[in-house]
Amino acid sequence: MSTPGADERLREALDALASGVRVDPDAYRRASAGWRRRYRRRRLVLAILAALVFAAADAVGLWALSQADPNTHVIFSDPAHRPEAPAQVDRIGQP
Amino acid sequence: MTETGTRPRGAAARTGTDSDREAAIAELFEIHHLPLVRLAVLLGADDAEDVVAEAFYQLYRRWPRLRSPEAAATYLRSVVVNLTRMRIRHLQVVRKHAARSGDEQGHVASGEESAVLREDQKALVDAVRALPARQREALVLRYWLDLRESEIADAMGISPGSVKVHVSRGMAALSRVLEERK
Numbered sequence A: 001m002s003t004p005g006a007d008e009r010l011r012e013a014l015d016a017l018a019s020g021v022r023v024d025p026d027a028y029r030r031a032s033a034g035w036r037r038r039y040r041r042r043r044l045v046l047a048i049l050a051a052l053v054f055a056a057a058d059a060v061g062l063w064a065l066s067q068a069d070p071n072t073h074v075i076f077s078d079p080a081h082r083p084e085a086p087a088q089v090d091r092i093g094q095p
Numbered sequence B: 001m002t003e004t005g006t007r008p009r010g011a012a013a014r015t016g017t018d019s020d021r022e023a024a025i026a027e028l029f030e031i032h033h034l035p036l037v038r039l040a041v042l043l044g045a046d047d048a049e050d051v052v053a054e055a056f057y058q059l060y061r062r063w064p065r066l067r068s069p070e071a072a073a074t075y076l077r078s079v080v081v082n083l084t085r086m087r088i089r090h091l092q093v094v095r096k097h098a099a100r101s102g103d104e105q106g107h108v109a110s111g112e113e114s115a116v117l118r119e120d121q122k123a124l125v126d127a128v129r130a131l132p133a134r135q136r137e138a139l140v141l142r143y144w145l146d147l148r149e150s151e152i153a154d155a156m157g158i159s160p161g162s163v164k165v166h167v168s169r170g171m172a173a174l175s176r177v178l179e180e181r182k
Helices: A006-019 A027-067 B002-042 B049-062 B071-101 B110-115 B119-131 B133-142 B151-155 B160-181
Strands: none
Touching: A006 B002, A006 B119, A006 B133, A006 B160, A027 B002, A027 B049, A027 B110, B002 B049, B049 B071, B049 B119, B049 B133, B071 B151, B119 B133, B119 B160, B133 B151, B151 B160
């Protein structure tokens, strides 16, 4: 700070400007009503969005299931393992 | 029976938390509203009360995530500083557009300012307003709120070293203005 006392002058000027500022005495009631309304609206929008995402996920899941081939087995995807027919045994002769 | 027992307890707890929050914020509003409006005015906000109302809304919304109730004042100050900076930046863009289209309106001093300030103080305040936003914030927080460098750094979201730089550059610029007026 090159100018002597400049910080004091700055303090005085800022104090003088600040002391001239007045606020509405009813500011709390007005502001709190505003932020409560915004908060409720925000929660409502979030709830609607969550419900929409849930419903969309449900719809996509149901659509995917309805498109699936009923003959495709997704759980047992190995080639069908059928019990082999017993080999032809020549039963002629000794029982 | 357990479920029917827990539901009202949970609802009561939530209602209790909400009323605690309402009471705490009402108390904070009572204490900090006027100083924060003054801070916003000193930082150059043209709609200081709206800026402060927005800061209290942000506090209301994030109350459950607040580190401690004692941190609320610091948080509010920081939000006011940031919102004012954003608001001024927005107004600068709007004014630039208005200047291009030819319907520019000059800054009109409020009744309080012109009634309270002396000529030299008005010149100093104008010089502060002409500073870059960061320098102006650092000077107001330092010389009006008498905050320490670490507190200014928290409020501005910068390092204490940067605070020193902004304060010294801002004061150098103001000194030049004062020298020129002599």
